[in-house]
Amino acid sequence: MKATELRHLLEAALPEAAHAEQSDLQLGHMYLPAGHIKAVALSRPVVVGDRGSGKSFWLKSLVDDTRRQLIGKTFQQEELLSCEVKTGFSPDVDGDYPTPKDLARLVQDGLSPDAIWYAVMVHLIVPESLPGNLVFWKDRISWIQEQSETVTAKLRAKNAELHAKKQCILIAFDGLDRLSPSWRDTVALVRGLLQTQLEFGRYSQLRTKAFIRPDMLASPEVRQFPDASKLLSLAVKLEWEAIDLYGLLWQYLANSSIPSQSAAFRKFADKVAKLSWDEGSNGVFVLTQAVRHDENRQEQLFHQIAGENLGRGKKSGNTWTWLPKHLSDAHGYTSPRSFLVALRFAAVDSNKRKFAGKEFALHTSSLKSGVSEASKVRRHELEENFPWIGDVLKPLKGLGLPARKQDVVIKWKKAETLSSLLAHHEPVPLPEAIKETDPASILAALEQLGLCRLLSDGRIDFPDIVRVDAGMTRKGGIPVR
Structure with missing residues (x-):
């Protein structure tokens, strides 16, 4: 299966960011971790x-x-x-x-x-x-x-x-x-x-x-x-292991709205990674139990789609582990919605890229852009659930990570973030961790929600799923858009 065909299938099969939550779930897209x-x-x-x-x-x-x-x-x-x-x-x-x-x-x-x-x-x-x-x-x-x-x-x-x-x-x-x-x-x-x-x-x-x-x-x-x-x-x-996230991806690709392309993908997966499929009485294809939990074979398949490494050397990062890691929150949790949104955006973006070597369906730069898109979607979700999040993240734009705790607090003090939160927190109340006289208490609330983490040296770090759309920077990290 050609890279362009895989790219087209990824774009057609996976839900768009704007409709990821509302899209009707097809029987063929049911993956059961x-x-x-x-x-x-x-x-x-x-x-x-x-x-x-x-x-x-x-x-x-x-x-x-x-x-x-x-x-x-x-x-x-x-x-x-x-x-x-x-x-x-x-x-x-x-x-x-x-x-x-x-x-x-x-x-x-x-x-x-x-x-x-x-x-x-x-x-x-x-x-x-x-x-x-x-x-x-x-x-x-x-x-x-x-x-x-x-x-x-x-x-x-x-x-x-x-x-x-x-x-x-x-x-x-x-x-x-x-x-x-x-x-x-x-x-x-x-x-x-x-x-x-x-x-x-x-x-x-x-x-x-x-x-x-x-x-x-x-x-x-x-x-x-x-x-x-x-x-x-x-x-x-409800928790999703990395292999379940990829299992969900294969489920979408093997049962898309374009039967001929999905059939080609199943043959491709069998050829390059020996992934075999069972067809149910309802016409839905699922991975056989023998390969459902075979991480080596599934990793092999993803490497055929996105390449093995993010850069030229092995130290640049394995694409298989890199994607879930950079989509996870501070608790290590990656939502399947973020995972699918990132991959679809990466497929669309890859059409604009040039490949220095072998052409894959997903360009490494496009994977990074996919994480940026997922970060934007995640921030929108967070602000719907917790309207105060926007006021907290806005002053941190441009902050270099990891950051000293006092540097984070200084930005909030300059923006009078705590006063703003206390004055305008309806209809959703502020977390109990946020104290009226202590701007640093905002960090405790963010940490509880998995939006930041305290490092062993006392510095503060934000996961990429939060950092990128908030405009915080990290040396060598995914650039903000």
Whole structure:
């Protein structure tokens, strides 16, 4: 397969940066990391993941019958094969649940968040138990509270019925940061949801699963309810190893919207790296188990696409390890979205490059440009989740890294960053780590979020996924654009 053909396939198969989050997930693009087995297990009610880690992917996949069957068979989770999955809340999936406006009104009317979510569960699990004339959530909640013994009996009966049939119902929740425009209400609603999940833990066939960001779950206010540790001890984190990121890439290329090019890629992968494929009954091609975790063969394939090294010598960096490393945050985590965005941009950019030696699909300079693009996308995501991030990063433009702690703080003092944060931090409150009288405390908040790291010599460093778009420099590092 020629370099130009591979380049075209990368551009066609991978999602554009602007649509990486919203693009519809095709069945052929489903890659199931072995480490995510616990995330789909019915015994795990809380799944923790950063933005771009796959939370919405898993919810949509569990709700969709075809995808859920594929997951159940691949992960040998037989209980998923006979499980009905409904959505309790998600900004991206239609369902019979309260909207953010409904939730805001209910909280404003004084209804407790746990009572709200309990009513949502009851309505989705035993809708026939509610009078047909109750069309408003406030009325449903009031009726359920008044008829608590009757409702409990209905839930127990439903649980027994499902147990006899070896079936279950799963209610899944996602997009919890968008429950309400008010952060205070959002925290209360998330806490109420977790409380309700804990209460439903008594039912063996009535299951719940909430997908949540780590910073939300780390909030003391969210975890402040009786026996919270019982629920949170069952939480599982969505993590992506480097080989899983590449496995996701092969999945996209082997099952693109251009069948002839994907067929050519599968032959190419088999020829240059002996990567073999299995075709499922649904026409989806997946790597065979024999090579799925074979890092040597997959590295061989990537070297045929991007070359072995970033420069002329081996000391310049192995492309296979370089890309995930430079896309990772300070905790060492790389999001699959950032990985795919960087590779697609690198493919587009490579069309403009000239190769001194052998032509590869991806130019080394284009890989660096891809990291720059991913950094831009990541900063946009961060500022959506944490609006105060922009005010923190803006004064650091031009800062050379690694930097002395006092040099970072001086820039914030000159820009009066702390005063600005304290005056304009709505609708999302500042992290507790940020103290009113200490600009240096901003570093502690950034460190907790994986946006910077404290080096052993006391200096501060920022990972490239943050540094590049923020305009901070590093000698010999990826240049800022």
